[in-house]
Amino acid sequence: MLxxxxxxxxxxxxxxxxTLSVFPRADADYPLLERELTxxxxxxxxxxxxxxxxxxxxxxxxxxxxxxxxxxxxGGVTTSxxxxxxxxxxxxxxxxxEIR
Amino acid sequence: MMTTRIxxxxxxxxxxxxxxxxxxxxxxxxxxxxxCLGERTVAQAQQRRLADPALGYERRLPARFExxxxxxxxxxxxxxxxxxxxxxxxxxxxxRGILDARGLGGRxxxxxxxxxxxxxxxxxxxWETGRPLRSHGEIxxxxxxxxxxxxxxxxxxxxVIAGRVADPSLFLAPLAQRLGxxxxxxxxxxxxxxxxxxxxxxxxxxGGYFADPGYQDVPDLDRxxxxxxxxxxxxxxxxxxxxxTGGVLNRATVREQLLYEITDPGAYLTPxxxxxxxxxxxxxxxxxxxxxxxxxxxxxxxxxxxxxGSKVEAEITYVGPNAAAxxxxxxxxxxxxxxxxxxxxxVLGGPTDCRLRVAxxxxxxxxxxxxxxxxxxxxxxxxxxxxxxxVHVTDVIGxxxxxxxxxxxxxxxxxxxxxxxxx
Numbered sequence: 001m002l003x004x005x006x007x008x009x010x011x012x013x014x015x016x017x018x019t020l021s022v023f024p025r026a027d028a029d030y031p032l033l034e035r036e037l038t039x040x041x042x043x044x045x046x047x048x049x050x051x052x053x054x055x056x057x058x059x060x061x062x063x064x065x066x067x068x069x070x071x072x073x074x075g076g077v078t079t080s081x082x083x084x085x086x087x088x089x090x091x092x093x094x095x096x097x098e099i100r
Numbered sequence: 101m102m103t104t105r106i107x108x109x110x111x112x113x114x115x116x117x118x119x120x121x122x123x124x125x126x127x128x129x130x131x132x133x134x135x136c137l138g139e140r141t142v143a144q145a146q147q148r149r150l151a152d153p154a155l156g157y158e159r160r161l162p163a164r165f166e167x168x169x170x171x172x173x174x175x176x177x178x179x180x181x182x183x184x185x186x187x188x189x190x191x192x193x194x195x196r197g198i199l200d201a202r203g204l205g206g207r208x209x210x211x212x213x214x215x216x217x218x219x220x221x222x223x224x225x226x227w228e229t230g231r232p233l234r235s236h237g238e239i240x241x242x243x244x245x246x247x248x249x250x251x252x253x254x255x256x257x258x259x260v261i262a263g264r265v266a267d268p269s270l271f272l273a274p275l276a277q278r279l280g281x282x283x284x285x286x287x288x289x290x291x292x293x294x295x296x297x298x299x300x301x302x303x304x305x306x307g308g309y310f311a312d313p314g315y316q317d318v319p320d321l322d323r324x325x326x327x328x329x330x331x332x333x334x335x336x337x338x339x340x341x342x343x344x345t346g347g348v349l350n351r352a353t354v355r356e357q358l359l360y361e362i363t364d365p366g367a368y369l370t371p372x373x374x375x376x377x378x379x380x381x382x383x384x385x386x387x388x389x390x391x392x393x394x395x396x397x398x399x400x401x402x403x404x405x406x407x408x409g410s411k412v413e414a415e416i417t418y419v420g421p422n423a424a425a426x427x428x429x430x431x432x433x434x435x436x437x438x439x440x441x442x443x444x445x446x447v448l449g450g451p452t453d454c455r456l457r458v459a460x461x462x463x464x465x466x467x468x469x470x471x472x473x474x475x476x477x478x479x480x481x482x483x484x485x486x487x488x489x490x491v492h493v494t495d496v497i498g499x500x501x502x503x504x505x506x507x508x509x510x511x512x513x514x515x516x517x518x519x520x521x522x523x
Contacts, residue, residue: 008316008352010309012361015228021359023352054425055367057379062355068363074444078140078498079408081444
């Protein structure tokens with residue numbers, strides 16, 4: 001099953017850092033997301049786009065997982081050569097991750 | 101308990117105007133904030149100011165104010181905006197002119213002092229790269245993110261115009277003024293900053309960046325309404341949008357905006373407070389509470405703009421059977437013809453409908469032209485069936501960041517009175 005079935009996601013950007021906020025559609029699925037969606041898996045899934053470290057913050061009371069992705073490849077809104085200079089579409093790319 | 105209503109009528113420079121008109125007509129908000137200044141926008145505005153000293157404010161200011169100020173004056177809402185961009189005083193004079201031409205009276209306040217180009221040490225390292233600021237290119241602007249303390253003295257007016265102010269501070273300052281908060285009252289300053297952070301992107305809170313048909317359906321997205329907050333003097337807040345508007349405002353949209361661009365949920369730096377959102381709760385009726393704060397940083401963040409050259413983007417489309425292979429061949433051909441230049445070439449889209457996109461940044465106009473020409477020449481020098489060539493060239497302003505001590509930044513407020521009031 002795709003992560004998209006269980007969660008929604010919003011991307012944000014600060015320089016060449018991207019934030020990816022992941023929220024379960026049903027609160028009850030948060031533990032599953034916490035288990036499956038490790039920083040390493042997110043890093044591997046987005047390897048083509050994220051050059052640096054991925055840090056995960058857990059926010060169980062929202063509930064949400066916040067991924068902070070460093071060194072977006074060709075990143076930096078201002079001088080990027082990418083079509084999506086902000087990396088806005090990374091949110092949808094992440095939702096294509098396969099979840100057990 | 102005392103409460104005040106604050107609304108957001110624009111979340112970026114190109115935002116729609118109708119939702120703000122609707123808020124002014126029907127929301128009975130004490131304050132309407134128009135947030136229109138992105139990181140690069142101020143550097144681009146600075147270039148317009150260098151070309152013409154009467155310009156350099158947000159280009160859409162006249163169009164926005166021609167429509168909004170008559171309503172704001174009729175309904176008694178104070179308007180607060182960062183549309184001053186690189187020239188707040190010129191923006192103030194234009195605003196004064198719009199009010200006077202319609203006999204609307206009112207007092208205009210202008211906040212200046214965010215421009216710190218003559219203060220900032222250009223040999224200091226940039227956050228992003230560690231290299232000296234001046235090594236990135238010709239520096240064109242340096243603007244400090246002012247806080248609520250700088251904005252507060254400007255609020256004794258009907259229209260308040262600033263340049264670079266931290267986005268949440270545009271909301272925190274009027275909340276603090278109306279609810280009698282001290283700016284060292286950390287729980288309330290944190291609460292007000294949270295409200296500002298939630299409102300600052302306008303429609304992004306109310307379903308304007310949320311719809312995913314079949315999964316997250318947003319009713320009447322074409323008539324998207326913008327948000328407001330009813331904030332109590334204890335800092336608690338209930339979010340809302342006008343009845344009859346499109347969009348959706350619920351826990352899901354609020355938590356998306358809550359974490360938007362937050363790189364450390366325990367320590368979101370603003371000029372007013374270090375905000376901790378980890379304990380924030382959002383009820384089903386979109387009441388928000390639980391923000392915590394630590395004392396504000398000693399230094400202010402500065403965005404430094406530099407000329408990074410120009411960017412060319414050139415594209416051509418291939419469709420039908422074997423389209424992807426023809427797109428890949430086109431990319432290969434262009435790559436060989438442009439050998440030695442730093443170019444990004446990619447084939448976007450699916451197997452039967454794809455688009456070759458070639459992009460590059462250069463300071464040399466001849467290089468930019470050559471890249472565009474090589475893509476266009478694929479018409480008769482490339483694979484079969486290419487079409488839809490577009491070549492687009494834009495100036496590029498790069499942005500890097502640094503810090504300045506608060507003491508080096510001197511905010512100042514200028515009031516522009518109505519002619520009869522001044523007489």
